[in-house]
Amino acid sequence: MPRPPIAITTRTWMNAHVRVLNATYEDFDLVPAARAIVLLVEDLALTLVEHSPRFVVRSQHVAIPLPRTIQLFEYVHTPPRPTIDDDTRASFAGVLARDHYRCAYCGAAGATTVDHVYPRSRGGNNSWSNLVACCLTCNNAKSDQTPEESGMPLLWVPRTPRTDRKRQHTIWRELTPHL
Template identity: 35%
Template sequence: MGRKVLILNQDYSALSICSVPKAFLLVFLNKAELVAESDQFKLRTVQAEFPMPTVIRLHRYVNLPYKGVMLTRQNIFKRDGHRCQYCGTTEDLTLDHVMPKSRGGKTNWDNLTTACKRCNSKKGDYTPEEANLHIRQRPFKPSFLLFLREFSGAVDASWMPFIAKRERRYD
């Protein structure tokens, strides 16, 4: 049961993703309502059958002043499609500071990119231009909705009305 469920705030804005058991528990405890269910799967017990949720909506509004994507190694790999942004390989991936830290480069979304060990070693303490490397996609900070839609793996079709609100941002 590795499927994911989209959690909506009370105002139908995308809030988070959770597991099916957690979503079922929220609905069962009347903390959320079922908005969309799977056509193919059901949750079964010995005595009952329940719909498998794909989208739920919380009954109470949750105020989140900052809803962003955490800066982690895996999230950068997801943003970059698990490919070296210099040569395109998927082997021996690591992180690279586009502007090297020794030259004042920061550890943030706009300066970190995925690179293979070979390209990272070739680049060394230089900028991509100085090392004669072309960067395929400039690093950027994804919005929460963009990350849900583009980088969180398989997205259920029932999620699209709630996460297809913003256009993709490229720098």
């Protein structure tokens, strides 16, 4: 016998985010669950994937299963995202996010600084392939040396992030589980 639906707790509600797809099934945005429910109630979107049929957002007159992915009914034009290539200047926040806040030299979680693999003092640039997340201890120890000179090899090779393509493939896999 299936279990009855559970009303969503405040903690679940506040932490839940919903993937929004454009009418063409392209990744559009990640919004808080409250915004997604508004889009559904106002008939601007359709639920494609539910979190679980047990999690239901309730009001006095309606009960809506908490969605994981919704699709907008109308196409919303967005300017094309710039193609990221290796020569693109990387941002501090982008490098930390790409490396999941892990130090590229010791692997410690919670890296708060960014290090130039090939030092700026020697002509190193701000490209994705020359920047890595780094803890303060390793950043100070490496100083203005290359990883080889400092005896601190990189745990991984820094690469340009390809998040849009990977995210779109994840969405397609989620929407077509039987293929």
